[in-house]
Amino acid sequence: MQESIVAVLVxxxxxxxxxxxxPTSARNWLRRVVLRRPPQVADGCGACGGCATPHEPxxxxxxxxxxxxxxx
Numbered sequence: 001m002q003e004s005i006v007a008v009l010v011x012x013x014x015x016x017x018x019x020x021x022x023p024t025s026a027r028n029w030l031r032r033v034v035l036r037r038p039p040q041v042a043d044g045c046g047a048c049g050g051c052a053t054p055h056e057p058x059x060x061x062x063x064x065x066x067x068x069x070x071x072x
Contacts, residue, residue: 019027 022030
């Protein structure tokens with residue numbers, strides 16, 4: 001019984017390691033194959049890729065932030 005539990009844990013860790021180091025394109029392909037979903041087409045907004053209409057970035061004063069880089 002103990003050996004079977006260890007074997008399941010080793011296989012699960014191996015699958016996790018392969019999934020983690022797999023390139024993103026291969027992961028997306030595997031998701032589509034396993035879940036049988038069509039690929040998503042990005043609409044150009046870059047936020048989520050699933051929007052129906054592209055969004056324009058807001059130019060409000062509230063959305064602009066000043067970033068200062070100080071090198072020592």
